[in-house]
Amino acid sequence: MQFPKPVICVSACLNGQNVRYNGQTINDDFVRLLLKYCKPLNVCPEVSIGLGVPRDRILVYYANNQFRLFQPVTQKDVTDLMQHFAASFLSTLQGIDGFILKAKSPSCGVSGTKIYKDNMGSIFHSRGKGLFAAEVINTFGYLPVEDEGRLRDEDIRENFLIRIFTLARFREMLSNNISIQNLIQFHQENKYIMMTYNQGKLSQLGRIVAEYKKGTFEKTLNDYKTVFYTAFIRKPLQKQHVNTILHIFGYFSDKLNANEKKHFLHLLDQYREHKISRTVIIELLRNWAHRFNDTYLLSQKYLNPYPEELTV
Ligand code: SF4
Structure with missing residues (x-):
């Protein structure tokens, strides 16, 4: 990657x-x-x-x-x-x-x-x-x-890594001669990161992209930039991550057997109780995305926010 x-x-x-x-x-x-x-x-x-x-x-x-x-x-x-x-x-x-x-x-x-x-x-x-x-x-x-x-501190480090790599992806995209399709793709791929940080801003950004009309791309992009940079200011709470994780889990719930679901919910409880790190759950979701060949989820930056060598 x-x-x-x-x-x-x-x-x-x-x-x-x-x-x-x-x-x-x-x-x-x-x-x-x-x-x-x-x-x-x-x-x-x-x-x-x-x-x-x-x-x-x-x-x-x-x-x-x-x-x-x-x-x-x-x-x-x-x-x-x-x-x-x-x-x-x-x-x-x-x-x-x-x-x-x-x-x-x-x-x-x-x-x-x-x-x-x-x-x-x-x-x-x-x-x-x-x-x-x-x-x-x-x-x-x-x-x-x-x-x-x-x-x-693991939480502060994770938050820092997610933010710098998301901002770098956005900056790199802007440095090219981009179109509305590039912006839509960026928005889709970063949806679960934005959902975790700020649901309100995610909806606002979604509306900006959806309301695009031919010939108004510059305005759309400027509006998107203005909201985007304010979307990551607050470090998400653990429950915001849990909410995103449950959304992603929803994609697999009818494909998994009862034991797999039980194991997942057990891990989620352990994460809530700070007994395991979030990376354990992300790894499991990533494995399922590969197993069910879910290309939409595999493209989600929430599941691969930064190089895994930086998970220490
Ligand atoms: S960069 Fe210079 S000023 Fe800043 S802490 Fe290091 S030595 Fe001090």
């Missing part, structure tokens, strides 16, 4: 570059594996604003309703430099499918960054985002943005 390569903007220290304050890099097995299936675009905001390697540590502090970035040893406030860099760098990005940033960093941390009440870092305030990550989320709130720490 062919998969597109998601374009991922990544903290350079997670992609083998020795740009950390101490001149080191970060070795994260999953990020390293994932980036082999992506087109990475490295960024190190602290090096980009001229802090150099090695460098004295910087920190985030919160005062007068503002988050500021400060280097205690040099007494340099680098907030404006970082915000200018982030705005100008992010304005140049096109065709990005997601971000993987370094956890807990004062610049790149998506969550868990230590925030202080004072610029010397002596009084703890809370945990939050780094300043560059905050700009990323403000600008690209409709894209998946994660850090390597959060990606260790």
